[in-house]
Amino acid sequence: MSVDRVEEVRGAGASGVAAEAAAAGAGEAAAAALHYYPVAPGARLNVRSGPGTTYGIVRVLAEGAMVPIFCQTPGSSVTGPYGTTKIWDNIDDGEYVSDAYVRTGSDGYVAARCA
Numbered sequence: 001m002s003v004d005r006v007e008e009v010r011g012a013g014a015s016g017v018a019a020e021a022a023a024a025g026a027g028e029a030a031a032a033a034l035h036y037y038p039v040a041p042g043a044r045l046n047v048r049s050g051p052g053t054t055y056g057i058v059r060v061l062a063e064g065a066m067v068p069i070f071c072q073t074p075g076s077s078v079t080g081p082y083g084t085t086k087i088w089d090n091i092d093d094g095e096y097v098s099d100a101y102v103r104t105g106s107d108g109y110v111a112a113r114c115a
Contacts, residue, residue: 036066037089040081040101051075051088051096051114058095067091067102071114083107090114 039045039061048055052075061067068091075088080100087099087109104110 034068034070036068037102037104039063039065039067039097040103043081043101045097045101047091047095047097049094049096051090053078055096061097067097069102069104069111072099072109072111073114 042063043061044063045061045065046057047059047061049058051073054076067089069089070092071090072087073090073096074086075096075098077084077086078098078100080098082100082103085098085100085107088096089099089102089111090096
């Protein structure tokens with residue numbers, strides 16, 4: 001996993017328990033670092049309001065876009081450059097794209113399931 005950005009956690013006069021909490025927070029931040037994935041080359045990808053092709057299109061991603069995946073959820077089946085899948089990637093609040101168009105390097109889930 002690559003880390004795009006890690007913020008250092010500092011406390012005012014961190015010592016003892018405060019230092020341990022800051023160190024734990026920094027470790028959690030690194031573990032939860034957001035990874036961006038490329039959209040299939042040449043694809044202008046529809047972003048939908050829910051995990052399926054029956055949901056409305058809220059915007060279209062430009063060719064060469066990179067997307068974060070906050071969580072993933074099952075939805076309608078889509079066939080794309082990276083196979084056929086029912087996995088949908090949540091890339092922003094209320095915005096989903098089919099995993100069939102995102103190069104994650106896996107045929108399965110690469111992020112937590114959406115709640």
